[in-house]
Amino acid sequence: MPPLTWRVLGVAAVTGILVVLLAWWAGPSLFGSAPEAETRTVEATVTLPAECTNPNAEETVRFELDGATRNGTLSGCGHNRDEQVEIAVPHDPPDGLIDVQLASTAPGTSDLRRPVGLALLVLGCAAGATYAYLLARGPRRLALA
Template sequence: MAVRLSPVRWALILLVIGLAGVAAAGALWWPGGSSAEVRRVAATVVAPASCGGSDAYDRVEFKIDDETRTARLDGCGHQENEVVDIAIPADTSGDFMVQVADSAPVKVPFETRLAAMLVCLSGLAGGLYAHLLGRQTQATASADAV
């Protein structure tokens, strides 16, 4: 004979599962990175810099809205006339610095956050199921012993 859980205990278990689901959903829709949008364009290195100095920034030239601009590249050691993909910040007024596109921070994709939430919820459900099976086998073993 299996031991039955009281309605209060079931309510507590369901409350914990519900709160875990709400927390996982909140983590899913939480902003995944910087909100500033960046544009990716190809740039040409026009003034390479040696990596040994304190001002070790290459100068690059690129086009934005049919206008050719130059900016400092947050990096050094490139060859002159080398083409580099860069990330341009939203504000391009004045003298600004650009980054190599592969090193610029990006948002975590929605699919990745969804997959993480589903893995957490399935782990929680599997743990609850294992807990219930363990309690049932203990109750069955104690009932058989009597």
């Protein structure tokens, strides 16, 4: 088997870099696209706080939506009365109380998928290159002194 030369290692390195660049160019959809915005973020005021000792605690919030004051139930606890929070409200809310959630916990708010996915891709390329190198090198025999 021919020894590994700089040319062979260079081809492997360029191939790995091209894979990463193509993945970057493919865009966020490669690592899972963000869901369509099914909610909108609005400011809300906590009107009826809940104690965190209660299981399944729900708080009542008041917010402005399309020019009307609406009320909603927020699954959570620990806020103070008249505290301002950002909530995610459905685009087509039902009449009456609306089930809302904190905007920071709504699906699709994490932008870490792309950098983490690319980092894992780079690590995968490095691991594959190391494995290919070890296979090409073959077994080594230890020389006993």
